[in-house]
Amino acid sequence: MFRPVSGERPDSMAKLIVGEAAEAEYAAAVDWYAARSLAAADGFTEAVAAAFRRILDRPEWGAACDDAHRLVIVRGYPYQIIYRTAADNSTLVIAVAHCSRRPDYWVQR
Template identity: 35%
Template sequence: METEVVFHPDAHQEYLDALQHYMNISERVARRFQKSVIDAVRLISTGPEQWPSVEGAIRFVRLRRFPFIRYYEPVTSDCVQVLAVAHGRRRPGYWVHRQPD
């Protein structure tokens, strides 16, 4: 059974901002970025516990060919929430306040 993957609203906006950034460079690059994000969602949904943890239940997946990391954590036994689509070299940990209580 696949795990549902949902985005925190700020993480969704980060994805859209990054996609627009790559679209400004090249439509082809933007499509590759989009595919990389979709692939990461598939990886998370088919085995969320297989990826390394950062802190507590928070885990991450690096995007292939792009300097972005997806941070996520379980919300329920069959759902995880993406907390951030973060550039790997900018402002580490800025998204930590997004964790559900």
């Protein structure tokens, strides 16, 4: 569903990689919304894509979860994206988490 996304930052090229577990969470959320409304599913997809663009543009923008991870809220939906960055300017999405989930369920990823 997702492939690595490249975006240009002023100092370098950045790459966003969506981990397998995050991919599965995203797919489950899209399926849930699609079963209720195709428009809601499309809106969710667009909102997640916008969040990914914000992360690529400014990875430091997200709120710190701990020393290594940050999160951004998916605007208009009760989801958050948990991610971490690496020295090579890549960013790994760890979770696409519903806000009602236990806050640290993704820590072992």
